[in-house]
Amino acid sequence: MENTVIKFENVTKKFSLQSQKTFKEFIPALLRGEETTKGFTALDNLSFEIHKGEVVGIIGPNGSGKSTILKLIAGVMSPSIGKVSVHGQVSPLIELGAGMHPELTGRENIYLNGAILGLKRKEIEKNLQNIIDFSEISEFIDQPVKHYSSGMYMRLAFSIAIHVHPEILLVDEILAVGDTNFQAKCFKKMNEYKKDNNITIIFVSHNLKQVATFCERVIYLNHHQIFADEIPKKSILLYTIDEKQTNKT
């Protein structure tokens, strides 16, 4: 297929974590000849391609590198070795509400978060009413978000992110947001996006049932490498077998 939107070529991501968080600790460590950085490999020589319109799930145990893949796609991290190419506007739905300011009202936060996600003012204005309606908090939209309940907070954040009209949507464990009604609404919106062949979705979750029903293809990560890249059934089966084995030992 020629419509490759995301391409990982022999990507390795190593973190060289600074062992000393402060300058005060760093200087003595340097003088004593101690190691100043700790190496840690999060992804080991990964190659894969994702095409336009695909819905790809990523599963794997904690610490297997799922979030690192999303961060590489989002462009907030760069690979240590290899190449990541991304074509299209990426909208991260990872841990919502990062850009919210508690002192600002809901409405002001819509503008702020829209801008963080790369929207022009006009685009935000066009979608303002949809975002407010979707979040179901129109009564409180002119209140500072510090007075919101955590549920309201997340609903607003989700509504903003989902109205960005992304080309590549990154979803990380966020559909545990709000009550069941709101979750159902989110999935409905996600299903609309799924049908749109111009939107590519990368879906990271521990909920294998959700992954199985929602995704068309699943990448199973373990020990920082790809163990399987198959149709959902196969990848999930492999994952559950491995999990059972590790639980036994």
Add this chain to the structure above:
Amino acid sequence: MLPLIKEIKDVIKWRELLWQMVGREVKARYKQSILGYFWVILNPLAQMLVMSFAFSIILRIPTNAASNIPYSIFLFVALLPWNLFATSLSSAASSLVNSSSLITKVYFPRTILVLSTIIAKIIDFLFASTILIVYMFAYHIPISLNILWIFPIFFIQQIFTLGLSLFFAAANLIYRDIQYLLNMIILLWLYASPVFYPVDLVPEKFKIIYQLNPMAVIINAYRQTILGSGAPNYTSLAIALVLSLVVLLLGLSYFKSREKIFADNI
């Protein structure tokens, strides 16, 4: 020069975010306290009163020899831009650390975080400057056309501030105690710049140090042009401009070299 032009283009592309971030800072300050912008004015005013008492009444530091300008105005003309410099630098240094949750999640030019902090401080500065204007009218301080020099001087100051801010913001993300080091540097720097004393009092053999300190040149130039003792010293100003540009280019290239691993280090 090339990375600077590229960065400017990037920021222009993301200008909507820049204004939203500036708005966030300004609105949040305004909402947090009932008195809002009153604090921005009260703080330098209180500083001026206490410093005037200490340096003028107790230590009897003279103002410029030829003029009969009250010490408080002499001080205030220098204190306002100095405060802008000091607060910009220390808030910009923590701007990346404070937005760490954004840095690990969304891509946008990171320079915006530093820039928006500085612009918000400039807005505070403009508010605080209103008292200086009132004060100058009250004391009938004569103003000449030389006052127009404040625009290029201000520009040089901002280039210098931005360069240092970029450096400290990136460094502070890697070692969190850079912030404390910076606070110490700012305090010492205040004494090494002619803020509460006239530059005429500096012995001849130390003058060269003052010429190489852009803040000293800038502060002195403000005072000369606003309080009407003539045009600024062109040579000193040119040196300050060149030094500021060098600092900006170095600061930016350090920032860009570290930018790739910002998210790894949080």
